[in-house]
Amino acid sequence: MSLGKLFGRSHGAPASAYPVAKSEEQWRCDLPPEAFHVLREHGTERAFTSPLNKEKRKGTFVCAACGQPLFDSATKFESGTGWPSFWQPIDGAVGSTIDRSFFMTRTEIHCSNCGGHLGHAFDDGPPPTGMRYCMNGAAMAFEPAEAGRDAATAPGRAVATFGAGCFWGVEQAFREVDGVLETAVGYAGGRVASPTYEQVCGDDTGHAEVVQVAYDPSRVGYEELLDLFFALHDPTQKDRQGADVGSQYRSVVFVETDAERAAAEAAVARHQARFRRPIVTEIAAARPFWKAEDYHQQYLEKRGMAPCHIR
Numbered sequence: 001m002s003l004g005k006l007f008g009r010s011h012g013a014p015a016s017a018y019p020v021a022k023s024e025e026q027w028r029c030d031l032p033p034e035a036f037h038v039l040r041e042h043g044t045e046r047a048f049t050s051p052l053n054k055e056k057r058k059g060t061f062v063c064a065a066c067g068q069p070l071f072d073s074a075t076k077f078e079s080g081t082g083w084p085s086f087w088q089p090i091d092g093a094v095g096s097t098i099d100r101s102f103f104m105t106r107t108e109i110h111c112s113n114c115g116g117h118l119g120h121a122f123d124d125g126p127p128p129t130g131m132r133y134c135m136n137g138a139a140m141a142f143e144p145a146e147a148g149r150d151a152a153t154a155p156g157r158a159v160a161t162f163g164a165g166c167f168w169g170v171e172q173a174f175r176e177v178d179g180v181l182e183t184a185v186g187y188a189g190g191r192v193a194s195p196t197y198e199q200v201c202g203d204d205t206g207h208a209e210v211v212q213v214a215y216d217p218s219r220v221g222y223e224e225l226l227d228l229f230f231a232l233h234d235p236t237q238k239d240r241q242g243a244d245v246g247s248q249y250r251s252v253v254f255v256e257t258d259a260e261r262a263a264a265e266a267a268v269a270r271h272q273a274r275f276r277r278p279i280v281t282e283i284a285a286a287r288p289f290w291k292a293e294d295y296h297q298q299y300l301e302k303r304g305m306a307p308c309h310i311r
């Protein structure tokens with residue numbers, strides 16, 4: 001008899017009941033061991049071990065398995081327990097089951113998107129809810145607010161995110177544009193928080209290789225960046241660019257606002273005239289951007305190599 005059965009441990013609904021479903025073997029492969037233990041085996045990390053205990057910045061705590069936003073930093077409080085504690089989850093982000101393990105009756109909390117175990121909820125929390133969501137830091141990742149929208153809205157600075165195949169060459173090309181302040185390569189649009197290059201290239205996390213471009217809108221317009229984006233790759237190829245095959249190489253524009261969406265749609269119409277086949281570029285709402293490993297940043301520039309554009 002397994003320990004789980006001995007303690008009457010509930011493993012919750014079957015994986016297929018959640019929008020993000022994977023086999024336990026796949027989860028084991030995708031998650032660091034500590035995260036796998038908590039999220040998939042209902043484990044509990046040792047108190048005071050998670051760096052998220054001390055996380056005080058403005059931002060969002062997301063599921064480490066699927067990236068779903070779970071808690072706003074405004075609802076975090078210091079409980080003294082050694083586990084990150086919150087008085088309220090984001091609407092619809094978590095589900096609960098009754099957990100009768102270890103001869104106690106507790107309310108178990110899991111991610112509503114992937115079913116991953118996060119921790120427990122108790123009714124001894126602070127106002128306004130009186131609830132204490134006692135979470136495992138290993139089950140979450142933190143996205144600071146200043147890395148996303150806040151940075152984008154700083155005066156004299158806007159941010160655009162493009163996926164146009166292998167991100168090395170795309171980044172190089174955007175760095176040559178007058179008015180571009182900064183670039184970074186990373187992953188966006190997938191289901192896992194903080195993915196690695198190996199995970200993304202395994203083609204099962206759903207992320208695209210993207211370049212995030214910070215630019216000065218008074219020196220270069222979003223439309224001009226879109227024109228370069230369409231000139232850099234073949235937007236009629238679905239889930240590939242030349243020899244690079246897989247959904248991580250898909251053609252995608254992540255837009256932050258309705259105005260950006262309209263500009264991207266207009267750019268598709270403008271560039272369609274150059275192609276016989278339809279443009280398949282995806283125009284998607286902005287998603288968390290996960291910066292790629294350092295060795296991918298300015299990859300070609302550091303090696304003195306020329307970008308290998310398709311077109």
Ligand SMILES: [Zn+2]
Pocket residue numbers: 063064065066067068111112113114115116
């Ligand atoms: Zn999740």
